[in-house]
Amino acid sequence: MQALPLFKRLALAAAVVTVGLTGCGKQEGAPKTAADIVVVKIGSVAPLTGPQAHLGKDNDSGARLAIDEVNAVGVTLGGRKVQFQLIGEDDQADPKAATIVAQKLVDQGVKGVIGHLNSGTSIPASKIYHDAGIPQISPSATAIKYTEQGFKTAFRTMTNDRQQGRVLGEYAVQKLGGKRVAIIDDRTAYGQGLADEVVKAVRASGGEVVAREYTSDRSTDFTAILTAIKAKKPDVLFYGGMDPQGAPMVRQMQGLGLKARFLGGDGVQTAEFARLAGAAAEGVTASSPGIPIDSMPGGKAFREKFTAKYGPIQTYAPYAYDAARAMIEAMKRADSAEPAKYLPEIPKVRFTGVTGEIGFDDKGDVLGGAITLYRVKGDKWEVLETVFSGAPAVKK
Amino acid sequence: MDIFLQQLINGLVLGSIYALIALGYTMVYGILELINFAHGEVTMMGAMVCLAIMQALLVGAGAPPGVALALGLAGAIVVCMALGFTIERVAYRPLRRAPRLAALITAIGVSIVLQNVAMLVWGKRYISFPPVIELARYDIAGAHITNLQIAIVALAVLLMAALLLLVHRTRLGRAMRATAQSPDLAALMGINPNAIVSVTFVIGAALAAVAGVMVSAYYGIAHYYMGFLLGLKAFTAAVLGGIGNIAGAVLGGLLLGVIESLGAGYIGDLTFGFLGSHYQDVFAFFVLILVLVFRPSGLLGERVGERA
Structure with missing residues (x-):
């Protein structure tokens, strides 16, 4: 297939953005010019079906809340306004499905991934993200191996074993x-x-x-x-x-x-x-x-925001929220959503999240480790x- | 010494449960030369049915704990007897004249069906045994034994003695022994072999039901998958003692329990930490291999005339 001429691609992007925005029904007016807004896709993977579906939905909603908040405020990267889009995928808590979904996200051109929920799925998927150079922050994987594989792309906001x-x-x-x-x-x-x-x-x-x-x-x-x-x-x-x-x-x-x-x-x-x-x-x-939600520094406020939108918190939603925020924070520091540019910035990120002070050590593990x-x-x-x-x- | 005694008690309790289940394997094998691989699942069903009845009585009707336990046990026995009868009638009798492999495969099929039925009815969660038994602990020379453990061993011994009496002292027992020796000849003597086979399955299932209730009371939990490992261990016990031989099943069960217990308890010290207690099962099966190498028909297996 021939590559589309530049103007056609831009038109297509404009169409996508317009559909995306009007679809949400949140913004009334159409964007001023398509070229001003760049859509950055971020993947979110967790089991959304099966016995752990409630936990998976929880993680997904946590990340979604962070993305929505950032979009509402507006972020400018490299001089252009950025609209983040969260692509939720279901790995069924199954290692095989996890690798398939991971590859799918890579092919769709996501700039980063929040997930997966389980250690058993995060570990096989981390290889795929690593090979593609895409940063991954798991909000709930605790197995030691996840950050011990020498993958510079693997991070977590949850304390490890x-x-x-x-x-x-x-x-x-x-x-x-x-x-x-x-x-x-x-x-x-x-x-x-x-x-x-x-x-x-x-x-x-x-x-x-x-x-x-x-x-x-x-x-x-x-x-x-x-x-x-x-x-x-x-x-x-x-x-x-x-x-x-x-x-x-x-x-x-x-x-x-x-x-x-x-x-x-x-x-x-x-x-x-x-x-x-x-x-x-x-x-x-x-x-x-982790910390019980009531003891988290931002626990009370988070619970109010979250429950109003998605219902009661299961377990890891605050960690998924912090994971998404850490990723966007690194993008801001690098002034770019390109994985190669913002990946080196992730270990330097420091901010007060819902679950506490967020920062990563050189392996990718969260520093506080509650x-x-x-x-x-x-x-x-x-x-x-x-x-x-x-x-x-x-x-x- | 008190530790050794304690391990012996642990082993005997475990062993008497194995022995009760092993009896079911050995009786069926004695008559049909069929390994009823669904027997472990019958044990599981016994535990599950008893728990369901107890739950209903305790929560629903507010029955006193003792009554709930007695009715639960009785209900489990009745359901398992019906189950044993049905399994034989549906899955084994039509294949009586078929090659033996066919019956073995249907046995595995029945076992999978029962497991999944239990999973669908009671779910995948572990079910806890309600606290109906007030645990009391007694000291014997530094070792501990609980009233529950005493009850398990006593009930098992009682049932085994009753079974031996039944097989050796009653008309029904004589008919069972005759059918075991030759179903065709027994039929000529006016015995209905089909009825005898059914009775054998029903008795085996009743013993399994009691064993299932014991297991869930002892460990405090029941699960749809619990029958698999129990059945495997009990089958091993039956082979160890000489499959087809009733006294052999009892001996094999007790021996397996004690070997497992002593093995897990002492293997680390005996090998100076080289092998740990994760070799517990290896130890038990190693003894089984040794016995079978030197006595291929099991410890008491040669006395085929007495099998039932």
């Missing part, structure tokens, strides 16, 4: 008084990764890892390993894994008279855990990356405290 493991390990020794700590993990990438970090942090804080046992993500019987652990007399037992194992585990600890404090990660910090473990859940401590610790009381999780694992973002 290394930071979480460090906080948990230090908490076990310093706050729970765990001189002797036993560790169990379920041999999954998540459970093992988190447990390994906890082991390091426990040792670094002067605690002793007295037992390291393993189970699987399908087991229900832990009596044998718990008995072996009981012989080592631990003060704290950390479990790296999910709630279907964590809940029977605390029940069996009770049956065996194992009195160690039970500590878990975000796989355990679920309403499901409290429900399944029943009375045995009382006093269990677990962490979750982890919140919860404890079961009655049959509910109560916030204990929020710990910042990384260097505070305000520095530098």
Whole structure:
């Protein structure tokens, strides 16, 4: 196919912009001249169908809110007015679908991507964005690997599992008084990764890892390993894994008279855990990356804005909002929406977001790295405290 | 020493559950030489039905916990017996004269169907066992045993003894043993082999239902997928003891439970940390391979005359 002459392309762009704007019904008058406004496409990927659809919609809406606000104010890049357009895609929380959707966005010429929601989808997709040189900011992927692949394009606004493991390990020794700590993990990438970090942090804080046992993500019987652990007399037992194992585990600890404090990660910090473990859940401590919305510096205002437009916040919307803002902030700094130009600016971005001070380290991880610790009381999780694992973002 | 005793108790509780399920495999195999791979799912159904009934009684009718548990267990047994009867009638009997592989494949098919039915009815979530049993803990020489564990072992032993009595001391048991030896000859003696096969399936399913309720009460959770691993372990126990042999299933079940427990508990110390407790299942299956190499028909497998 022959390339279209320049004037035709401009006319086409004008048509697109006009349709786009009148379609929204927000701006009454037609744009003055088409050449004045440039449309910058930003991708937003999350599972919009399937069991995690509610979380996916939440992320998408968070990013959309940020984009809408920026558009309302108006941004000028390289001397031309810019209109941001968010292209939402559904990766179904499936790694295969994630790579297909990622390629589709790259082909559509997006300048950046907010997503994906899961670690399992963010990691395979990050390769595609990296090869295309397109910056990606995930609001919710926590797996360590995501930013350890050497991809300069991968960033996240959510605390990672290394930071979480460090906080948990230090908490076990310093706050729970765990001189002797036993560790169990379920041999999954998540459970093992988190447990390994906890082991390091426990040792670094002067605690002793007295037992390291393993189970699987399908087991229900832990009596044998718990008995072996009981012989080592631990003060704290950390479990790296999910709630279907964590809940029977605390029940069996009770049956065996194992009195160690039970500590878990975000796989355990679920309403499901409290429900399944029943009375045995009382006093269990677990962490979750991020800050509860009420403790966020901009939490209250954000909640009002968000709920008015999209309904109640699920979980990660504030992080998606901050991710989109960080991306646009970098574009402003570079005075360009071209990935090659604004990518080097992303690590230099510093601003106060909804979730706290936003900034990235040289790997792409968020600087503040907030982890919140919860404890079961009655049959509910109560916030204990929020710990910042990384260097505070305000520095530098 | 108290740790060793504790591991032994852990193993015996686990083992008696395995043994109850293994009986179902072994009885069916004894008569039909068919491995009923849907048996693990029958166990799961027992747990699910009991939980559903208990939930309805506790929340809906405000029944006392003991009554809810008893009715839940009874309901689970009845439903599973009907299920066992239907499975045999629909999936196995039409294939009685077909090559054995065909029946094996329908068995796997039934198992998948049951799993998915349970998933559709009760969802993919884990279901928690309502707190109807007040847990009490007793000390024996430093080891702990709970009232629930005692109840599980006692009930399992009682049921196994009753089954042995049934098979060896009653007319029905004699008919079962006769059918196991030769269905055609048994028919000539006035025994209806079809009826005997049905009875075998029904008894096996009832035991599985009890085992399913025990598992969900013991671990506090039930799930549509729980039958798979349980069935696999129980089948292993049946093979270990000598499939087709009732006493063998009991021995195999208890042995497997104890081996798993001791294996997971001591493998790390025995290998100086070289192998960890994630080799728990490897340990159990390694023992199975060893036994089968030296005794291909299982520990008690040679006494074919006594199978039922």
